[in-house]
Amino acid sequence: MSMIMDRISLRLLHAFLMLLLHLNPALGFISGVGDAKVRKGLVDDYDILSSWGSQDQKKNCCKWKGVHCSKHTGHVLELDLRGDSEKTQPLRGKLSFSLLELHHLSSLDLSYNDFNMSQIPEFLGSFNNLKHLYLLEAEFGGTIPYELGNLSHLESIDLSANNFNNVANLQWLSHLSSLKEFVLNSINLSEAYDWADVSLSSRDLPPIAPSTHTHFNYSKSLTTVDLSDNHQNSSIFGWLLNFNTSLVEIDLSSNQLSGQLVEFINILSGCAKDSLEILDLSLNQMTGSLPDFSTFSSLKQIYVGTNNVTGTVPEGIGNFHQLEVFDVSNNSMHGVVTEVHLSNLSNLWFLDLSLNSLALQLNKDWIPPFQLRVIYLSSCKLGPRFPSWLQTQ
Ligand SMILES: *[C@@H]1O[C@H](CO)[C@@H](O)[C@H](O)[C@H]1NC(C)=O
Ligand SMILES: *[C@@H]1O[C@H](CO)[C@@H](O)[C@H](O)[C@H]1NC(C)=O
Ligand SMILES: *[C@@H]1O[C@H](CO)[C@@H](O)[C@H](O)[C@H]1NC(C)=O
Ligand SMILES: *[C@@H]1O[C@H](CO)[C@@H](O)[C@H](O)[C@H]1NC(C)=O
Ligand SMILES: *[C@@H]1O[C@H](CO)[C@@H](O)[C@H](O)[C@H]1NC(C)=O
Ligand SMILES: *[C@@H]1O[C@H](CO)[C@@H](O)[C@H](O)[C@H]1NC(C)=O
Ligand SMILES: *[C@@H]1O[C@H](CO)[C@@H](O)[C@H](O)[C@H]1NC(C)=O
Ligand SMILES: *[C@@H]1O[C@H](CO)[C@@H](O)[C@H](O)[C@H]1NC(C)=O
Ligand SMILES: *[C@@H]1O[C@H](CO)[C@@H](O)[C@H](O)[C@H]1NC(C)=O
Numbered sequence: 001m002s003m004i005m006d007r008i009s010l011r012l013l014h015a016f017l018m019l020l021l022h023l024n025p026a027l028g029f030i031s032g033v034g035d036a037k038v039r040k041g042l043v044d045d046y047d048i049l050s051s052w053g054s055q056d057q058k059k060n061c062c063k064w065k066g067v068h069c070s071k072h073t074g075h076v077l078e079l080d081l082r083g084d085s086e087k088t089q090p091l092r093g094k095l096s097f098s099l100l101e102l103h104h105l106s107s108l109d110l111s112y113n114d115f116n117m118s119q120i121p122e123f124l125g126s127f128n129n130l131k132h133l134y135l136l137e138a139e140f141g142g143t144i145p146y147e148l149g150n151l152s153h154l155e156s157i158d159l160s161a162n163n164f165n166n167v168a169n170l171q172w173l174s175h176l177s178s179l180k181e182f183v184l185n186s187i188n189l190s191e192a193y194d195w196a197d198v199s200l201s202s203r204d205l206p207p208i209a210p211s212t213h214t215h216f217n218y219s220k221s222l223t224t225v226d227l228s229d230n231h232q233n234s235s236i237f238g239w240l241l242n243f244n245t246s247l248v249e250i251d252l253s254s255n256q257l258s259g260q261l262v263e264f265i266n267i268l269s270g271c272a273k274d275s276l277e278i279l280d281l282s283l284n285q286m287t288g289s290l291p292d293f294s295t296f297s298s299l300k301q302i303y304v305g306t307n308n309v310t311g312t313v314p315e316g317i318g319n320f321h322q323l324e325v326f327d328v329s330n331n332s333m334h335g336v337v338t339e340v341h342l343s344n345l346s347n348l349w350f351l352d353l354s355l356n357s358l359a360l361q362l363n364k365d366w367i368p369p370f371q372l373r374v375i376y377l378s379s380c381k382l383g384p385r386f387p388s389w390l391q392t393q
Contacts (some may be wrong), residue, residue: 010011012197017230021134039256057242059091062074066078068107073104079099079107081113083371085112090109094116095124111137112137116139117139117144118296120159124199125148125150127151128323131154132155133157133158134158134363135162136158136160139162145171146175148173150175151176152177155180157181158184159184160226161185182224185227185228215310225250228251229254229255247276248272249279250301252281253280253303254283254284254285256284257281257285259286259289261288261289261290261291262288272296273297274296278301279301282303282305284307284308285354286304288310289309289310290304290311290333292315299322299323300324301325301350302328304327304328305327305331305352306330306331308331310333312333313333318341321344323345327352328352329355329376330355330356333356333358334357336356336360337353337359338362342369342370343368344361347370350375353377354378358381360387364388368389
């Protein structure tokens, strides 16, 4: 019964898409031969939908491109209409309400299409079974609907690189109790201060705007926060304090974070001390010296390149047996890097010490425990003799 329902609604969806999809201007050269032909060209050219149709041989919607059904029940579980990231052939138009009839849907991917600055429809909040929602770079505008907070089974959401006009409030996120991955990059979040409701009495971090929300209840399972490239300032730190979860990955690269690196690391050690594996703070304006990260027992990848970090490389880094990536490039660090720093790092594969005033002093017959795949040492003092350990790499 529901299989039939799903097929009917998919057919509705199909009819709707056929109505609303417009030819990509890039293909405009085919036009000039009349609208009908252009539309026909659409079906053929848009590989995505060429398999969709009501002709006998195309009736099984589970065989349509981008449609994945349950083998047992026949319910449509996944709809993957992701365009290509070059955006040469996006679907264009607006999302249809009839989509809602696919109520078993657990994964929806409409990334890299062109929704013409329309708002993400509120009805998406009604997909009770949705676990994955990917709408990146899809030309959505307006605001992010609060109703997305109703997606109680949502595990991952990526709304990056859309054109929302005012992201002032992300409180709806706090209801997503199954969320593991939250990606929202390349979006102007400079007004999203309302969600940072914890004040920090620090002279180095800017004050956080007072908030009307007092109780946040962030997901216990959230593991990834990716807010890179968002024009975000240090107010974000207060927001991170709301997570008493097990964050595994924090990517705040390419923002406008300032203040002492050490202070931020102290904040993080309150909420991610045993879980954090990847920390990316590159391309910000963080100052002060590098902490030794010793409270983070699982840290594997440290990126703090292109900030205003000063001081020396702490010897404590040498204890990070599990360290894979160490990038402190393009800061104002000085001092000497020795075997104490490197001799236990057997898992290191990426080392970037470039564009600082660092010197490497290693025994001439030192044999590194690691096999690097990437090493940058420009501006480092290596001499006087050729660092023979490099030959082992
Ligand atoms: C895009 O939106 C504009 C303004 O709302 C409208 O005029 C235009 O018809 C829309 N284009 C498509 C393809 O829906
Ligand atoms: C979301 O849930 C609230 C109640 O928690 C309800 O009032 C609202 O209508 C729901 N919105 C959607 C889009 O389902
Ligand atoms: C907040 O968390 C508690 C305990 O995990 C849970 O019982 C409650 O429903 C949550 N509230 C909201 C609004 O998600
Ligand atoms: C971000 O939004 C703020 C406030 O709306 C605005 O002043 C600023 O110019 C925007 N930044 C960019 C890069 O668009
Ligand atoms: C950070 O952004 C918030 C919100 O736009 C603003 O109120 C605050 O003044 C900013 N802080 C700094 C240091 O720019
Ligand atoms: C975080 O959770 C732990 C237990 O999981 C608890 O001991 C600690 O007090 C909590 N911290 C905050 C700031 O809520
Ligand atoms: C960071 O360093 C650059 C040049 O090294 C300087 O122009 C800038 O003012 C510094 N920023 C901060 C926040 O200290
Ligand atoms: C490296 O590991 C050895 C044992 O595996 C330990 O004795 C030594 O203290 C470690 N060195 C550093 C700098 O952590
Ligand atoms: C180094 O940092 C400066 C700003 O401090 C930036 O302009 C420059 O592009 C960076 N260089 C590299 C190679 O990242």
